[in-house]
Amino acid sequence: MADPKPLRADARRNRARVLDSAEAVFAAAGPAASMEEVARHAGVGVGTIYRHFPTKEALFEAIVVSRYERLAEEADSLASAADAGAAFFGLFTRMVEEAATKKAFADTLVRAGVDVKAATSASGRKLVHAFGGLLARAQGAGAVRDDADITEVMAILAGMTLAAEHASWDRDLRTRALGIVFDGLRSTRPR
Amino acid sequence: MADPKPLRADARRNRARVLDSAEAVFAAAGPAASMEEVARHAGVGVGTIYRHFPTKEALFEAIVVSRYERLAEEADSLASAADAGAAFFGLFTRMVEEAATKKAFADTLVRAGVDVKAATSASGRKLVHAFGGLLARAQGAGAVRDDADITEVMAILAGMTLAAEHASWDRDLRTRALGIVFDGLRSTRPR
DNA sequence: GACGATACGGAATATCGATTCCGCTTGTCA
DNA sequence: TGACAAGCGGAATCGATATTCCGTATCGTC
Numbered sequence: 001m002a003d004p005k006p007l008r009a010d011a012r013r014n015r016a017r018v019l020d021s022a023e024a025v026f027a028a029a030g031p032a033a034s035m036e037e038v039a040r041h042a043g044v045g046v047g048t049i050y051r052h053f054p055t056k057e058a059l060f061e062a063i064v065v066s067r068y069e070r071l072a073e074e075a076d077s078l079a080s081a082a083d084a085g086a087a088f089f090g091l092f093t094r095m096v097e098e099a100a101t102k103k104a105f106a107d108t109l110v111r112a113g114v115d116v117k118a119a120t121s122a123s124g125r126k127l128v129h130a131f132g133g134l135l136a137r138a139q140g141a142g143a144v145r146d147d148a149d150i151t152e153v154m155a156i157l158a159g160m161t162l163a164a165e166h167a168s169w170d171r172d173l174r175t176r177a178l179g180i181v182f183d184g185l186r187s188t189r190p191r
Numbered sequence: 192m193a194d195p196k197p198l199r200a201d202a203r204r205n206r207a208r209v210l211d212s213a214e215a216v217f218a219a220a221g222p223a224a225s226m227e228e229v230a231r232h233a234g235v236g237v238g239t240i241y242r243h244f245p246t247k248e249a250l251f252e253a254i255v256v257s258r259y260e261r262l263a264e265e266a267d268s269l270a271s272a273a274d275a276g277a278a279f280f281g282l283f284t285r286m287v288e289e290a291a292t293k294k295a296f297a298d299t300l301v302r303a304g305v306d307v308k309a310a311t312s313a314s315g316r317k318l319v320h321a322f323g324g325l326l327a328r329a330q331g332a333g334a335v336r337d338d339a340d341i342t343e344v345m346a347i348l349a350g351m352t353l354a355a356e357h358a359s360w361d362r363d364l365r366t367r368a369l370g371i372v373f374d375g376l377r378s379t380r381p382r
Numbered sequence: 383g384a385c386g387a388t389a390c391g392g393a394a395t396a397t398c399g400a401t402t403c404c405g406c407t408t409g410t411c412a
Numbered sequence: 413t414g415a416c417a418a419g420c421g422g423a424a425t426c427g428a429t430a431t432t433c434c435g436t437a438t439c440g441t442c
Contacts, residue, residue: 005388007388008387008388008389008438008439008440009439009440010388010389010390010438010439011388011389011390011439014389014390034428034429034430035429035430035431036429036430039391039392044390044391045390045391045392046391046392046430046431047389047390047391047392047431047432047433048389048390048391050430050431050432051388051389051390054431055430055431056429056430056431145371148371151364152364152367152368152371155354155360155364155365156350156351156354156368156371158354158358159347159350159351159352159353159354159355159368160347160350161350162350162353162354163346163347163349163350163353164350166298166349166353167346167349169346173342173343173346174346176343177346177347177350180336180339180343180347180372180375180376180378181371181372181375182375183374183375183378184371184372184373184375184376184378185371185375186378187371187374187375187377187378196418198418198419199408199409199410199417199418199419200409200410201409201418201419201420202409202418202419202420205419205420225398225399225400226399226400226401227399227400227422230421230422235420235421236420236421236422237400237401237421237422238401238403238404238419238420238421239419239420239421241400241401241402242418242419245401246400246401247399247400
């Protein structure tokens with residue numbers, strides 16, 4: 001399963017350009033943005049996009065995967081941070097912030113915690129796993145209650161992420177809302 | 192601004208049928224469900240739908256408004272409940288549960304807390320106001336932290352609602368996730 | 383610099399769903 | 413019961429997009 005053919009120089013360049021533009025366009029206009037819009041932004045014809053990605057969904061998926069990959073790496077690099085609690089809450093916040101900016105991200109994130117869709121799921125699972133590591137360490141350090149498992153955390157993360165994406169909260173509201181939620185994650189079951 | 196004309200008997204019947212079907216269809220298939228689907232479900236032609244609602248959005252809005260109205264009433268009726276905390280958390284849970292079943296509900300709920308869209312907003316504001324009353328009473332009873340205002344609560348509610356709608360969590364996960372969030376709302380800002 | 387093989391651009395096609403239109407049906411009222 | 417307005421059904425229209433196709437332009441190699 002090696003590389004079938006080395007891409008021609010300009011083809012490689014265009015492929016990258018398309019990927020970048022797609023990320024930018026979808027981030028700004030959501031997943032409903034049209035292929036033409038992406039093509040225009042990339043300065044190529046729609047045909048070119050289709051030469052590289054068989055379908056709109058494939059293109060979209062490619063972007064999501066790379067974003068997951070990036071976040072998973074980030075999680076891994078935080079795996080040995082001094083303050084485990086800060087690392088966990090920090091990345092949690094970061095993902096929500098990112099969703100507030102880059103639309104069409106949360107939607108797929110929800111599923112990462114639940115669905116089973118192959119392609120996206122592979123890297124999705126990787127992300128969940130990496131984030132799960134951060135959670136475990138934070139719990140070990142006593143920064144997060146022990147009776148919270150990664151599934152619940154992903155559920156809550158998904159929720160806050162979706163909300164941040166859909167509504168246009170200002171950073172302040174985002175911070176306060178997250179503050180309350182974080183207290184819940186710290187809580188030693190008060191009641 | 193009285194009623195322009197009393198509707199003919201069958202027209203009234205059809206209008207109601209359309210409204211019911213629309214609620215059912217959108218609840219099951221999300222807001223992307225087609226008008227034909229609604230028409231088929233109601234046993235009428237698409238033309239009939241348009242006789243009663245000028246546009247798909249208008250139809251959709253009608254449903255949302257009635258749902259808001261219902262919830263607002265429910266909130267009001269709980270305004271004098273013995274256990275203010277239970278009333279607040281109960282309705283919160285109920286809304287999330289409802290979203291899990293009826294799609295295309297959360298989406299609009301997010302906006303109720305933020306947007307300013309007239310029609311929907313009128314009743315949306317009513318709901319927020321009523322729910323705010325419940326929050327205030329719960330705080331008065333010491334069941335919810337005092338430094339949480341309705342805006343933040345709506346933000347969190349919107350998030351959990353959206354998540355419940357998109358992902359297909361089982362009731363158990365929903366309950367556990369909400370449990371954590373609720374602890375955050377009770378929390379007396381731990382650290 | 384010439385020849386394939388690769389890629390490209392973008393017009394043409396295929397689909398799908400909202401909305402409009404109009405001849406036909408049914409309720410209402412005298 | 414007959415006339416007429418109010419309603420109805422659903423085919424036709426319009427618009428928006430994804431996706432396909434093919435003549436043309438470019439790259440890599442000799």
